[in-house]
Amino acid sequence: MKNTVVLGTQWGDEGKGKLVDLLSENYDAVVRFQGGNNAGHTIVIGENTYKLRLIPSGIFHQKTCILGNGVVIDPQVLLEELEVLQKADIGIDNLRISERAQVIMPYHKIWEAIEEKNRGKNKIGTTLKGIGPTYSDKISRSGVRICDICDKDLLRKRLEIVFPLKEKVIVALGEKCPTIDEICDEYAKYGDLIRNYVTDTSLLLEEHISAKKPILFEGAQGIFLDIDHGIYPFVTSSNTCAGAASLGSGVPPSCLHNIVGVVKAYTTRVGSGPFPTELEDEIGERLGKIGNEFGTVTGRKRRCGWLDTVLLKNTHRVNGLTSIALTKLDVLSGIDELKICTQYKYQDQILHHFPNSLNVIDDLEPVYECLPGWTEDIANCKNFADLPVNCKNYIEKIEQLVGVSVDIISVGPERSQTIFKE
Structure with missing residues (x-):
C-alpha cells in the first residue's frame, strides 16, 4: 500500500x-x-x-x-x-x-477581528479563529508552540518576549486583552491536559x-x-x-x-472573493438547498456554481493528481442541462488558465460546454455500470477535460454511498 x-x-x-x-x-x-x-x-x-x-x-x-x-x-x-x-x-x-505545532493564543483572535474590521468592504471573510495571525507569528518567529504550553516556566518566558508589544498595540486600538498571568495560567492547564x-x-x-x-x-x-x-x-x-x-x-x-484530488460535482465557496461560475439564480439556490451547502465550522451559506475545469486543471498542474474522487454527484440529479466551464473569455481573449490579476479575474466570462442531465435517483447505485448514461457521460467529460481518472464517486453522505470504479 x-x-x-x-x-x-x-x-x-x-x-x-x-x-x-x-x-x-x-x-x-x-x-x-x-x-x-x-x-x-x-x-x-x-x-x-x-x-x-x-x-x-x-x-x-x-x-x-x-x-x-x-x-x-x-x-x-x-x-x-x-x-x-x-x-x-x-x-x-x-x-x-x-510538539512543534503552533498554538492559537487569545491575542491572535483579537488581532484578526481588528484586521478584518479595518478592511471594511474589502474584508476577506475569515473565520475569525486566529488562524492567520498564528501563522504570521510563526513566520516572524514570535509564535508559541505546543512544547511551550507543556512547560509553564517555558511558556512564561516565551510570553514575556512576544506578548508585551502585542498587548500595547491591541490596547492602543481600544480593545481589551487578557494579562500575561491569565494567559499563562489558562494555557499551562491546556498543556497539562494534552501532554500525554x-x-x-x-x-x-x-x-x-x-x-x-x-x-x-x-x-x-x-x-x-x-x-x-x-x-x-x-x-x-x-x-x-x-x-x-x-x-x-x-x-x-x-x-x-x-x-487524490477531491472534486465536488459542482463548485462552491464560502466567504468573499472571485467565483467565475457562481450561479445567483434558482439553480444556484437548488444546489445549495439539496447539497446542504452550509459551512461545517461557521454555518455560513456557501455560494454555488457550475463545475469549473479551468480550476481543476490548475490544481492538477500544481499537485500532480493521480486520481479524482468525485463527490455530491447525486445533487445534480433532476437538472435538465448541466454546464461545465472549459475556459474563460476576457475582453477579446480566450484564457485556458486561471489568471493572477484580480482586475482580470473580476471580468472573466466563463465559457461553458453543455451536457444533458439525468432524472434518475442515483443515491443507491453501487457500481459505475448502475449510473444513468448521462451521468456516466458527465464523469467521462470531467476525465477528458482535466486529464485525470475519476476513480471514486460519492452519491450520498453515507459510507455505503460510494462507488469505487474498477
Whole structure:
C-alpha cells in the first residue's frame, strides 16, 4: 500500500472528510498537515453525524491520528472535540500531536477581528479563529508552540518576549486583552491536559515508513485557498497543496506516492472573493438547498456554481493528481442541462488558465460546454455500470477535460454511498 495525500481541488468543502474516513481503514496512520479549526470535516456513520475541526477523520477506525507540525492548534477547541468523541465512546488514545505545532493564543483572535474590521468592504471573510495571525507569528518567529504550553516556566518566558508589544498595540486600538498571568495560567492547564498526546511526530512517522506501514495525509480547505496558489488575498493562511504534506508532517517528499484530488460535482465557496461560475439564480439556490451547502465550522451559506475545469486543471498542474474522487454527484440529479466551464473569455481573449490579476479575474466570462442531465435517483447505485448514461457521460467529460481518472464517486453522505470504479 502506498502513502496517499487527499486534498481539496476547489475552495474547500469538497467532501474530504468522508473520503478520508472511508480510506482510513486501509492505512496505519492518518495525518493532518496544515490549517486549523477553520476547517471542518463532516462524517456520517449510520444515524450519527460527526463534525471534526482538528482531529483527523481516521479516528473512527482507531488508526494512529496525527496533528502535524504544520497545523495551528487552539487547545480549547481540541479538548472540546476530544470530549465529544469520548462521550460517543470513540477511542482517542491513538491521537498524537506534534510538539512543534503552533498554538492559537487569545491575542491572535483579537488581532484578526481588528484586521478584518479595518478592511471594511474589502474584508476577506475569515473565520475569525486566529488562524492567520498564528501563522504570521510563526513566520516572524514570535509564535508559541505546543512544547511551550507543556512547560509553564517555558511558556512564561516565551510570553514575556512576544506578548508585551502585542498587548500595547491591541490596547492602543481600544480593545481589551487578557494579562500575561491569565494567559499563562489558562494555557499551562491546556498543556497539562494534552501532554500525554504530545511527541515528535516526525520520528513517529519515520517508524511507520521504515516498517512500510501506509500513511494517509489529510488536507484541509482547497487548492484555490492556498496562500501561494490560491486567489490572493482571498485565501487561507497555509499551503493546502500536496507539497505541504511533506513540510507539515516532517516526512520526505519522496514518501508521497498517490495524490487524490477531491472534486465536488459542482463548485462552491464560502466567504468573499472571485467565483467565475457562481450561479445567483434558482439553480444556484437548488444546489445549495439539496447539497446542504452550509459551512461545517461557521454555518455560513456557501455560494454555488457550475463545475469549473479551468480550476481543476490548475490544481492538477500544481499537485500532480493521480486520481479524482468525485463527490455530491447525486445533487445534480433532476437538472435538465448541466454546464461545465472549459475556459474563460476576457475582453477579446480566450484564457485556458486561471489568471493572477484580480482586475482580470473580476471580468472573466466563463465559457461553458453543455451536457444533458439525468432524472434518475442515483443515491443507491453501487457500481459505475448502475449510473444513468448521462451521468456516466458527465464523469467521462470531467476525465477528458482535466486529464485525470475519476476513480471514486460519492452519491450520498453515507459510507455505503460510494462507488469505487474498477
